[in-house]
Every structure is written in C-alpha cells, then in structure tokens.
Amino acid sequence: MSVTNLSSIQPTHRDAAWQLQEGEAMRLPIGPGQRELRVLEGRIWVTQRGQLSLPSDDYWLEAGDALNLPSGAELVIEAWPTARFQLLVPPQACPNRLLRRAVSRPSVLATLLPRLTTA
Numbered sequence: 001m002s003v004t005n006l007s008s009i010q011p012t013h014r015d016a017a018w019q020l021q022e023g024e025a026m027r028l029p030i031g032p033g034q035r036e037l038r039v040l041e042g043r044i045w046v047t048q049r050g051q052l053s054l055p056s057d058d059y060w061l062e063a064g065d066a067l068n069l070p071s072g073a074e075l076v077i078e079a080w081p082t083a084r085f086q087l088l089v090p091p092q093a094c095p096n097r098l099l100r101r102a103v104s105r106p107s108v109l110a111t112l113l114p115r116l117t118t119a
Contacts, residue, residue, distance in 0.1 A: 028074075031072045035090070037075075046059040
C-alpha cells in the first residue's frame, strides 16, 4: 500500500469525483462543516481518526453507499482495488444559505398582502 498525499490525487473533471487506484490511500481532513462521502464505483476502506477515550472507526463502503462525516473529522481512505468517490456538502449543512434564499425571494402571499390591505 502506498500512502498518497491529497495534492497528488486530483478529482476528475466530469463529476468532481476523486479516484484511487489499486494500493493507493489518502489522508482526507474534513471541515469546516458536515460532509457526505458517496462512493460512485468500486470499494473503499475508510478509517476515521479516533480519540484517546474512543477508538477509531473503520467502514467498508461500496458503490452507492454514503457516509455522513462530522465537521473536523480526519479520514484515511484506501481503494479495494480501485474506487471513485465524491465528497459532498449536504443541504442541511448550509442552513444560512437556505435562510438567505427564503428571505431574498418573497412569497406570493407577501407580495399580495399589501395589495389586499389597501383595497
């Protein structure tokens, strides 16, 4: 197994997926904010860094599987034998953006209410 730094493994352009070849592993720090790791092809072994009071967690994920990752998590990902995966920001991780969108687009009721009260 060869450990590869994040800078030498680049996402593909067609779907922003990371690709690992046989025997490659990479360290992947997460954050800030929650993320979702989604496997598109192949199989990966994910080790999430533990703490003194809590051992590390290991996961096997195959194509179609997803793993929710908390902000600040540190992972090591290895392909078995090869894999493609995406690191996504789930919508629930962006509450301020959703709030801004709701405020910036007034509802139909808010648009009609002044007209109804003046009539």
